[in-house]
Structures are given as structure tokens and as C-alpha cells.
Amino acid sequence: xxxxxxxxxxxxxxxxxxxxxxxxxxxxxxxxxxxxxxxxxxxxxxxxxxxxxxxxxxxxxxxxxxxxxxxxxxxxxxxxxxxxxxxxxxxxxxxxxxxxxxxxxxxxxxxxxxxxxxxxxxxxxxxxxxxxxxxxxxxxxxxxxxxxxxxxxxxxxxxxxxxxxxxxxxxxxxxxxxxxxxxxxxxxxxxxxxxxxxxxxxxxxxxxxxxxxxxxxxxxxxxxxxxxxxxxxxxxxxxxxxxxxxxxxxxxxxxxxxxxxxxxxxxxxxxxxxxxxxxxxxxxxxxxxxxxxxxxxxxxxxxxxxxxxxxxxxxxxxxxxxxxxxxxxxxxxxxxxxxxxxxxxxxxxxxxxxxxxxxxxxxxxxxxxxxxxxxxxxxxxxxxxxxxxxxxxxxxxxxxxxxxxxxxxxxxxxxxxxxxxxxxxxxxxxxxxxxxxxxxxxxxxxxxxxxxxxxxxxxxxxxxxxxxxxxxxxxxxxxxxxxxxxxxxxxxxxxxxxxxxxxxxxxxxxxxxxxxxxxxxxxxxxxxxxxxxxxxxxxxxxxxxxxxxxxxxxxxxxxxxxxxxxxxxxxxxxxxxxxxxxxxxxxxxxxxxxxxxxxxxxxxxxxxxxxxxxxxxxxxxxxxxxxxxxxxxxxxxx
Numbered sequence: 279x280x281x282x283x284x285x286x287x288x289x290x291x292x293x294x295x296x297x298x299x300x301x302x303x304x305x306x307x308x309x310x311x312x313x314x315x316x317x318x319x320x321x322x323x324x325x326x327x328x329x330x331x332x333x334x335x336x337x338x339x340x341x342x343x344x345x346x347x348x349x350x351x352x353x354x355x356x357x358x359x360x361x362x363x364x365x366x367x368x369x370x371x372x373x374x375x376x377x378x379x380x381x382x383x384x385x386x387x388x389x390x391x392x393x394x395x396x397x398x399x400x401x402x403x404x405x406x407x408x409x410x411x412x413x414x415x416x417x418x419x420x421x422x423x424x425x426x427x428x429x430x431x432x433x434x435x436x437x438x439x440x441x442x443x444x445x446x447x448x449x450x451x452x453x454x455x456x457x458x459x460x461x462x463x464x465x466x467x468x469x470x471x472x473x474x475x476x477x478x479x480x481x482x483x484x485x486x487x488x489x490x491x492x493x494x495x496x497x498x499x500x501x502x503x504x505x506x507x508x509x510x511x512x513x514x515x516x517x518x519x520x521x522x523x524x525x526x527x528x529x530x531x532x533x534x535x536x537x538x539x540x541x542x543x544x545x546x547x548x549x550x551x552x553x554x555x556x557x558x559x560x561x562x563x564x565x566x567x568x569x570x571x572x573x574x575x576x577x578x579x580x581x582x583x584x585x586x587x588x589x590x591x592x593x594x595x596x597x598x599x600x601x602x603x604x605x606x607x608x609x610x611x612x613x614x615x616x617x618x619x620x621x622x623x624x625x626x627x628x629x630x631x632x633x634x635x636x637x638x639x640x641x642x643x644x645x646x647x648x649x650x651x652x653x654x655x656x657x658x659x660x661x662x663x664x665x666x667x668x669x670x671x672x673x674x675x676x677x678x679x680x681x682x683x684x685x686x687x688x689x690x691x692x693x694x695x696x697x698x699x700x701x702x703x704x705x706x707x708x709x710x711x712x713x714x715x716x717x718x719x720x721x722x723x724x725x726x727x728x729x730x731x732x733x734x735x736x737x738x739x740x741x742x743x744x745x746x747x748x749x750x751x752x753x754x755x756x757x758x759x760x761x762x763x764x765x766x767x768x769x770x771x772x773x774x775x776x777x778x779x780x781x782x783x784x785x786x787x788x789x790x791x792x793x794x795x796x797x798x799x800x801x802x803x804x805x806x807x808x809x810x811x812x813x814x815x816x817x818x819x820x821x822x823x824x825x826x827x828x829x830x831x832x833x834x835x836x837x838x839x840x841x842x843x844x845x846x847x848x849x850x851x852x853x854x855x856x857x858x859x860x861x862x863x864x865x866x867x868x869x870x871x872x873x874x875x876x877x878x879x880x881x882x883x884x885x886x887x888x889x890x891x892x893x894x895x896x897x898x899x900x901x902x903x904x905x906x907x908x909x910x911x912x913x914x915x916x
Contacts, residue, residue: 303423304400304401304404304423307400307423307426307427308397308400308401310427311396311397311400311427311430311431311434312393312396312397314431314434314435314704314708315392315393315396315431315434315435316389316393317708318434318435318708318711318712318715319389319392319435319440319443319444319711319715320389321712321715321716321719322385322388322389322443322444322715322718323382323385323386323389324382324719325381325385325444325446325715325718325719325720326381326719326720326721327381327384327446328445328446328718328720328721328724329721329724329725329749329752330445330447330592330593330721330724330745331359331447332445332446332447334359335358335359335447336370336379336384336446336447337379339358341353341356341358342367342370342371342374343371343374344371344374344375345368345371345372345375349371350368352367353367353368353371357550357551360551360552361450361494361495361548361551362495362547362548362550362551363450363492363493363494364492365453365489365492365493366449366450366453366454366493366494369387369449369453370384370449373387381446384446384449385444385446387449388442388443388444388446388448388449388452389443391449391452391453391455391456392434392439392442392443392452392455393434394456395434395452395455395456395459396430396431396433396434397430398456398459398460398463399429399430399433399434399459399666399669400426400427400429400430401463402459402462402463402466403425403426403429403430403669403670403673404422404423404426405463405466405467406466406511406670407422407425407426407673407674407677408422409466409470409511409512410510410511410630410674421676421677421680421681422677422680424676424677424680424697425673425674425676425677425680426673428672428673428676428697428700428704429669429670429672429673429674429676430669430673431704431707432668432669432672432673432703432704432707433665433666433669435704435707435708435711436584436587436665436669436707436711437587437590437658437707437710437711437714438580438583438584438587438590438658438661438662438665439661439662439711440590440658440711440714440715440717440718441590441592441657441658441659441718442455442658442659442662443715444714444715444717444718445592445659445718448659450493450494450496451494451496451659451662451663452662453493453494454490454491454493454494454496454497454663455490455662455663456490456493457486457487457489457490457493458486458487458490458497458500458663460483460486461483461484461486461487461490461497461500462483462503462507464479464480464482464483464486465479465480465483465504465507466507466512467479468480468482468483468533469507469508469512469514470512480533484536484537484540487500487537487540488540491540491541491543491544495544495545495547495548495551495644496641496644496645496663497541497544497641497663498541498544498545498548498644499541499640499641499643499644500537500541501534501537501538501541502640503637503640503641504534504537505534506633506636506637506640507633508530509629509633510629510630510632510633511629511630511633514527514530515527515530548644549649552649567602568600568602569647569648570602571600571602571604571607571610571611572596572600572607572646572647572655573646573647573648574607574610574611574614575606575607575610575655575656576642576645576646576647576655576656576660577610577614577638577639577642577646578609578610578613578614579610579656580638580642580656580660580661580664580665581613581617581638581668583658583661584661584665584668587707587710588710589731589735590658590714590731591658591727591728591731591732592658592717592718592724592727592728593653593654593657593728593732593739593741593742593745594654594655594656594657594732594735594737594739595653595654595655595732595737595739595740595741595742596647596653596654596655597655597737598740598769598770598772598773604736606736606737617635618635621635630670630671630674631671634667634668634670634671635667637666637667638664638665638667638668641663641664641666641667642660642661642664645657645660653741655737675696676696676697676700679695679696721749722749725742725745725746725749728742728745728746729742729743729746738769739769740765740766740767740768740769740770740773740776741766741770741773742766743762743763743765743766743769744762744763744766744770744773744775744776744779746762747759747760747761747762747763747766747776747779747780747783748779750762751779751782751783751786756783756786756787759783760780760783760784760787763776763779763780763783764780767780772803773803774800774801774803774804774807774810775800775804775807775809775810776800777796777797777799777800777803777810778796778797778800778807778809778810778813780793780796781793781794781795781796781797781800781810781813781814781817782797782813782816784796785813785816785817785820790817790820790821793813793817794814794817794818797810797813797814797817798814801814806837807837808833808834808837808838808841808844809834811830811831811833811834811837812830812831812834812841812843812844812847814830815827815828815829815830815831815833815834815844815847815848815851816831816847818830819847819850819851819854824851824854824855827851828848828851828852831844831847831848831851832848835848840871841871842868842869842871842872842875842878843868845864845865845867845868845871845878846864846865846868846875846877846878846881848864849861849862849863849864849865849868849878849881849885850881852864853881853884853885853888858885858888858889861881861885862882862885862886862889865878865881865882865885866882868881869882874905874908875905876902876905876906877902879898879899879901879902879905880898880899880902882895882898883895883896883898883899883902886898
């Protein structure tokens with residue numbers, strides 16, 4: 279009988295290493311953080327673009343739309359709106375390719391980036407707490423994970439984050455924050471791995487840092503933060519000055535050099551971008567004492583609003599006549615001094631407190647007002663990275679209570695009580711954030727919130743009323759526009775642009791004499807205000823005073839040679855006087871500056887028709903019609 283064939287034993291499959299229990303648990307915690315963050319900020323997906331840079335940056339800006347060579351070249355060479363942010367522009371270009379001009383997609387990208395930051399921050403806190411304890415993370419250390427999760431949610435769903443997430447323009451905050459957090463994680467890993475993998479992790483940290491700076495230059499002070507981490511919790515540098523230098527610390531210093539080079543470039547480019555936008559105040563206009571007072575106020579403001587996040591506003595204006603000895607600034611200086619001295623005295627018993635405070639001051643320093651840019655004294659968005667330290671310390675405090683219960687063998691009552699309090703705090707923050715997201719739903723809601731906060735504040739804002747007046751003027755609600763422009767002048771009576779806008783609104787109401795008075799006053803305050811010359815020229819033209827209208831429109835063009843509207847209106851004035859040849863040249867110049875200027879095409883068509891050049895007139899009229907149809911379709915898609 280033939281022997282039965284023996285079945286061939288199956289070849290053993292290669293074993294797949296199972297994930298560590300603690301890693302599986304961390305992934306579940308990270309998923310929970312992501313879901314909570316997404317849920318709290320979900321209303322942002324219903325928000326519109328708002329009339330607070332969104333229109334200038336996104337809606338009316340054609341340069342970023344796409345990722346072709348022309349768009350990329352513009353992204354890497356522009357200082358548009360006073361920022362150098364090519365990587366942020368690239369994400370906007372991708373949004374346009376995916377969503378067109380639907381605001382949903384732009385807000386979705388912001389939210390996804392913020393959720394990613396919340397998850398990264400959870401793993402960063404885990405690493406920092408582990409280093410502070412000089413002990414590895416164990417699978418059974420549930421208290422550490424609860425504490426890190428609390429810190430991540432405290433950061434992610436705090437109302438101070440809303441401005442950076444719910445405002446489409448502030449993509450740069452969440453994108454630069456993503457790479458900033460990745461830099462810290464890679465750096466902490468590099469400091470604790472063997473020499474053969476050390477360079478790879480350090481190189482990854484440097485790449486992430488470069489990407490952060492290409493998104494926004496706010497991380498320029500990161501090298502100092504890395505040195506603080508080297509002192510605590512990495513303990514690569516000691517507290518005493520004598521322990522900072524020597525053969526054992528040489529590598530620690532040398533590895534900062536490439537980070538410092540990146541930071542130096544960013545520190546040069548960022549002020550250039552702000553200066554290009556005309557946003558930097560001169561030292562003569564805004565003195566040293568005022569800058570110091572504003573800086574101390576900012577340090578106390580973000581700390582206080584982290585503890586009590588009420589009356590948050592999209593705009594807090596620098597007072598026009600800032601008194602550095604006013605009580606808010608003196609109180610802020612006292613708070614900063616007490617906190618600084620107290621944490622320094624306690625540096626050996628509580629090193630985390632001083633390390634967190636120094637990191638906070640260092641990260642927020644560029645936007646405290648030493649180099650004053652724009653009209654804001656403080657801004658919620660400036661807390662996005664700087665207040666990471668407070669979230670870490672909050673998580674560390676919760677973990678301290680856990681350890682107290684374990685060490686004393688007295689059960690988990692302190693920890694359970696604190697966890698319950700922490701859960702209630704997270705719920706409260708979530709509710710406040712949900713409500714604050716609604717502030718950014720549309721322009722009308724946004725400015726109502728600004729006025730509600732500023733009008734009951736110690737520092738009333740003339741600029742806020744001015745911007746609200748412009749908003750109502752653009753909508754054609756001239757009565758409300760004039761009301762807010764007059765309030766703005768009452769608060770800040772030396773702002774020439776407010777008088778100019780008031781004059782323009784009065785002219786549209788037919789109150790030409792009062793309009794002319796306000797426009798002439800604007801020019802007495804600032805003779806080189808092109809907008810005031812333009813508006814005054816238009817007012818004189820409505821009165822039939824063509825010689826004066828011509829003079830002021832020509833002045834507007836001398837000050838601002840690319841002023842398409844001034845070319846067009848000057849052409850109309852000359853055409854009304856029968857100077858058709860000069861008018862035609864001006865209409866063509868307006869179209870050259872702004873090819874999609876429908877009114878200039880229409881004006882040119884009328885002038886050509888009067889000259890008997892019917893075919894050319896028909897072409898220009900058809901082009902005006904095509905432009906208006908495209909603009910109508912674009913508005914309909916919003």
C-alpha cells in the first residue's frame with residue numbers, strides 16, 4: 279500500500295509585535311481629545327468670511343488661488359497684510375482648489391489643524407511630565423494620562439483659542455502651532471536617544487522649526503525656550519551659572535546654532551513685513567514708557583484671561599493717549615513683579631513654575647508692544663502658543679494630587695475630587711468656547727461683540743466705531759454709519775481717516791457742505807491722505823465745482839499713483855467738461871491698474887461713443903457686462 283502523504287506543516291508566520299498597552303491607551307485618550315475639540319468648535323464650520331481682513335486676504339485677493347508657479351512665486355515673495363507666511367498661503371491655495379470660495383472649507387482646515395495640535399500637545403505633556411518625574415511612562419499610570427488629557431483639553435477648548443481657529447485669516451496661528459509643537463516633541467526625543475539616532479531627531483526638529491517660521495514668525499524665540507527645557511525638565515544645564523558651561527554642555531550649546539540662524543532670519547523678515555504694511559509705530563509717536571506699560575499689561579492680561587475668560591473681544595485698541603501711570607498698567611506691573619519674584623524664590627522647590635513663566639514671557643514677548651504693530655494693545659490670538667505653559671502646569675497640578683493619594687495610601691479622594699473639578703472646568707470652558715465661536719459667524723455679529731466689550735471697557739475704542747461705521751457705509755446704511763463715525767471722532771478726535779469716511783458718507787446723503795467741511799478737516803490733519811483728496815474731489819464734482827474737483831483728484835493720484843478709482847473719477851470730471859481725449863486716457867489708465875474695473879470700462883465706452891468710435895465703445899461695454907456677471911456669480915457662490 280502506498281504510504282499516505284504527510285501534510286506539510288505550514289510555515290510559521292512572522293510574528294507581528296503587539297502594540298504596547300500604554301500606546302493603545304494613549305491612542306484612545308488622543309482620540310477622545312480630538313472628538314471633544316471637534317465637537318466644541320463644530321459651529322465654526324457654519325461661519326462666513328468676516329469683514330476683518332478675511333475679504334482683503336481671501337475674498338478679494340486673486341494671487342493665492344491655486345498652486346501654480348505664478349501663485350507659488352507670489353506666496354514666497356509677498357508681505358501682503360504685513361506677514362511673511364508662504365506655507366500658510368499654500369494651504370489657502372489648496373483650500374481654493376478644493377472648495378473654491380466656500381468658507382466652510384477654509385474653516386474646516388483651521389479646525390483640523392487645531393485638532394491635530396490638541397493631540398500633539400497631549401503627547402508633549404506626557405513626555406514633559408515623565409521627564410519632570412525622571413521616570414518612564416508605565417501602562418498603569420492612569421493618573422498621568424488623565425492629567426495630560428486635562429492639560430490638552432484645557433489648551434484646546436479654552437475660549438482664548440477661538441480667534442485663532444474660528445477666524446479664517448488666522449490660519450497662520452494653527453499651522454505654525456502644529457510645527458512648533460512637533461519641533462518640541464522632536465527636540466525632547468533627541469535629548470534622550472542614543473547618539474546614532476540623535477542627529478535624525480534633531481534634524482527633524484530643525485525642519486519642523488523652519489516650517490513653523492514659514493507659516494508665521496511668532497516662534498522666533500523658540501531657541502530660548504529650548505534652553506529653558508534644557509534646564510528643566512531635561513536637566514542638561516544646571517541652575518547655577520557655573521553649571522551652564524563646560525565640556526559636558528558643549529553639545530547642548532552647539533545644537534542651538536542652526537535654530538538661532540533660523541530665528542535670526544525670521545527676526546529680520548517679520549519687522550520688514552510689518553514695515554512694508556505701514557503698521558509699525560515710530561518711537562517718537564509711541565514712547566518707551568508707553569511700550570513698557572503695554573508690555574506689562576499684556577503679560578497680566580493673558581494670565582488673567584486664562585483664569586477668567588470673560589468679555590473676550592476680537593479687538594482691544596491701544597488708547598490714543600496711553601497714560602503709563604493709569605491704574606490698569608500699574609496693577610499689571612505689580613502682578614508681573616510679584617509673580618516673577620515669587621517664582622524665582624521658589625525655583626528650587628518648584629522649578630516647573632519658573633520654567634513655565636519664563637517660557638510664557640519668552641514666547642509672548644514679540645507681540646507685547648516693544649515693537650508696536652497695528653492698533654491692538656493685546657489680542658486673544660497671541661495666547662495660542664504662549665499660554666501652553668499654563669495648560670501644562672494645570673495638568674501637572676492634577677497629577678500632583680494623584681501622587682499625593684498614592685504616596686499617602688489614603689485612597690484617591692484628593693485626586694477624584696480634583697478630577698471632578700477638572701471635568702466641570704472642561705465643560706464650562708467648552709460652553710464658553712461654543713458661544714465665543716458664534717461671535718465670528720458674520721461681520722455684523724463680530725462688530726456688535728466688539729462694541730459691546732469696548733463700550734464698557736476702561737479703554738474705549740474709536741477705531742472700533744470707525745470700522746463699524748465703514749461696515750454700515752459699505753452696506754448702504756448711511757444713518758448708522760454716520761452715527762458710529764461721529765462716536766469714533768468723539769473718542770479719538772485726531773484721526774484724519776475717520777473725518778474722511780464721515781465726509782464721504784455725508785456726501786452720499788446729499789449733505790455736501792457738511793461733507794466738504796469734514797473732508798477739509800481731514801486734510802488739515804493729514805495733507806497726504808489720498809482717500810480724503812479723492813472724497814473731497816468727488817464732493818466738489820457733485821456740486822459742479824470741476825476745477826476744485828480736478829485739483830484734489832490729481833493730488834490723490836500724486837500721492838497714490840496706482841489709484842484706479844481716482845483715474846476713473848478724474849476722467850468723468852474731464853469728460854463732463856468736454857475734455858474727452860484726456861478722459862479716455864485716464865479711463866484706460868484705470869483699466870491698466872485694475873483690469874476688472876467694470877465702471878472704468880463703462881466710462882470708457884461712453885466716452886468712445888461720444889467720440890463716434892462705436893465699435894470700440896461696444897467692446898468696452900461688453901467687457902464691463904462680462905466683469906459684472908463674473909462678480910455676481912462669485913458673490914452668489916459665497
